[in-house]
Each structure stands twice: as structure tokens, then as C-alpha cells.
Amino acid sequence: MPSIQCPPGIRVLERGWLSSNNVVLIGRGSSALVDSGYVTHSEQTLALVYRALDGRPLDLLVNTHLHSDHCGANAALQARYASLLTHIPPGEAEAVRQWDEDRLSYRPTGQECPRFGFDSTLAPGSVLELGGASWQIHAAPGHDPHAVVLFEPASRTLISGDALWERGFGVVFPEMWGEPSFDEVGSTLDLIESLGPVRVIPGHGPVFDQVDAALASARERLDAFVRSPEKHARHAIKVLIKFKLLDAKRMSREDFDTWLQSVYYLEQVSQRFAPEQNREAWTFELLSELIKSNAIREEGGFILDSP
Numbered sequence: 001m002p003s004i005q006c007p008p009g010i011r012v013l014e015r016g017w018l019s020s021n022n023v024v025l026i027g028r029g030s031s032a033l034v035d036s037g038y039v040t041h042s043e044q045t046l047a048l049v050y051r052a053l054d055g056r057p058l059d060l061l062v063n064t065h066l067h068s069d070h071c072g073a074n075a076a077l078q079a080r081y082a083s084l085l086t087h088i089p090p091g092e093a094e095a096v097r098q099w100d101e102d103r104l105s106y107r108p109t110g111q112e113c114p115r116f117g118f119d120s121t122l123a124p125g126s127v128l129e130l131g132g133a134s135w136q137i138h139a140a141p142g143h144d145p146h147a148v149v150l151f152e153p154a155s156r157t158l159i160s161g162d163a164l165w166e167r168g169f170g171v172v173f174p175e176m177w178g179e180p181s182f183d184e185v186g187s188t189l190d191l192i193e194s195l196g197p198v199r200v201i202p203g204h205g206p207v208f209d210q211v212d213a214a215l216a217s218a219r220e221r222l223d224a225f226v227r228s229p230e231k232h233a234r235h236a237i238k239v240l241i242k243f244k245l246l247d248a249k250r251m252s253r254e255d256f257d258t259w260l261q262s263v264y265y266l267e268q269v270s271q272r273f274a275p276e277q278n279r280e281a282w283t284f285e286l287l288s289e290l291i292k293s294n295a296i297r298e299e300g301g302f303i304l305d306s307p
């Protein structure tokens with residue numbers, strides 16, 4: 001399938017599921033990057049961004065939200081580009097200032113993110129110059145209560161983070177700690193529809209232009225989760241497990257179990273959705289399902305990622 005054209009000056013570095021996509025925006029006098037990927041890919045991110053900038057410095061780094069797969073190379077980029085300015089969504093400014101790894105979700109998800117700083121926040125309702133174009137900042141709660149999306153009305157291009165993918169959207173994390181957020185996911189999809197983008201640069205997966213189809217599939221998925229929050233919770237934990245194995249590739253059963261013990265969300269979710277079952281039994285069930293669907297493998301005392 002041919003890839004979707006982006007307006008001049010925008011280069012999408014499509015990554016995978018461990019690292020988010022990185023969007024490089026180059027204007028006459030300035031350059032910007034939206035989202036930086038996961039920490040273990042930092043070197044690769046630096047190399048890809050360096051190549052995309054073609055000898056220019058990087059002036060501005062923006063994060064759609066602060067999940068570890070979107071800002072894991074912030075620190076490395078800040079170290080590489082001395083005059084880099086970093087803008088983050090306002091809702092987590094205080095947590096970043098204090099580097100509160102619980103509020104920033106790194107500890108409860110069992111993920112990692114090196115400490116970084118920021119210079120300014122992305123106020124929803126305001127406009128930001130990125131690579132010579134004016135991008136609107138919109139609040140996009142749901143997947144993350146503090147997330148923003150960026151919209152450039154002249155080319156009708158949307159940078160959606162994890163609020164909308166070609167098929168679906170990111171796990172609705174606040175639901176895991178008992179904060180009802182499916183309504184916010186729906187409102188954010190309505191907002192995206194009202195903006196009328198002709199192309200979407202998602203946080204994961206290729207750029208797409210079948211926006212109506214993507215919205216329909218996201219709404220269908222959302223309806224299924226609303227009907228069965230337990231289904232969403234099980235999906236969420238499977239996503240965390242798969243993410244861990246995308247990173248580690250191979251773990252001894254012992255290390256894997258130790259990691260599982262450290263994932264606070266798992267404890268919360270199993271208590272809420274399967275209170276009658278003990279946590280080990282519930283997790284074992286999810287693992288068996290992941291193995292059955294070939295998402296992961298178990299071999300000779302090791303848990304492995306499946307390609």
C-alpha cells in the first residue's frame with residue numbers, strides 16, 4: 001500500500017510499538033520533534049532524528065503525552081542538543097518537576113524513563129509554531145488524562161498521539177486505577193471528527209487518510225470496552241506484558257515473575273475485576289491467552305517475545 005504523503009517539511013519516523021513514532025518538522029528557521037520513543041531505543045532515535053535534520057540543530061521537542069514510549073529519549077535529546085527547548089502537556093508539569101514516577105506511570109506500569117526537564121507547557125486552546133506552520137493544541141483526555149493532540153488547519157493534518165490510531169486507540173489507563181474515562185475517549189474522538197483532518201499521524205502505525213473509517217473502528221472498540229470493562233482491563237494488562245517482552249525479548253520465568261510482582265496496576269486491576277480469583281491465577285490465565293494467540297512464547301523456563 002502506498003504511504004500517505006505528508007505536507008512539505010514533515011517527516012514521520014515510523015517506529016513500532018515499543019517506541020512511538022517520531023515526527024520531525026523542519027521550517028526555514030526552526031526545527032521541531034514530536035515524541036521521542038522508548039528509552040532502550042534512545043541511540044536509534046538520536047541517529048534517526050540526526051539524519052532527518054540533515055545537519056540542522058533540533059530547536060524544539062514536544063510531547064503529546066508523557067507515557068514512557070513517547071518521552072523515553074527526551075533526556076538523551078536534551079543532552080545532545082544543548083539549546084533544545086522542551087514543551088510538555090500542562091497536567092503533568094508538577095509531576096515532572098518533582099520526577100514523581102508513580103504519577104508519571106513509570107513505576108506502576110513496570111516501565112522506565114530517564115529523568116528529563118522541560119521549559120514550557122502546551123496550553124490547550126493555544127497555537128504553537130512547529131517547523132514553520134501553526135499548530136493548534138487541543139486537550140485529548142482518555143488514553144491519558146493529560147494528553148494533547150496537534151492540528152494544523154491549513155493542511156488539515158492531525159498528530160494524534162495515542163488518542164486515535166488507524167485501528168483503535170491506546171489503553172485507557174485511568175480506567176485501570178478506577179477513574180472512569182471511556183466518556184473522555186468518546187469526546188476526544190468527537191473532537192477529532194469536528195476538526196476534520198484529512199490525514200492523521202498517529203503515535204504508532206503508519207500515517208493514514210481514511211479518517212472516518214478509523215473513527216468508526218475506534219468507536220466500535222470503545223463500545224465493546226464500555227459494555228465490558230473487564231475485557232478492557234484484561235487487554236490492558238496484556239499490553240503491558242507484551243510491551244515488557246518487546247523490550248526484554250527474553251526473560252527467565254523467575255525474572256518475569258519478579259517483574260510482574262512490581263507492576264502495581266496488575267494488582268489493582270486483578271483486585272477490581274477478578275476479586276474472587278487470586279492474582280497469580282488471574283495472571284496465569286492472561287499469560288496462557290497471550291501464548292495461545294502467539295503474542296509471546298514460553299520455552300525451557302523462559303518467556304520470550306514472539307515476532
Ligand SMILES: [Zn+2]
Binds near residue numbers: 065067070
Ligand atoms: Zn500512550
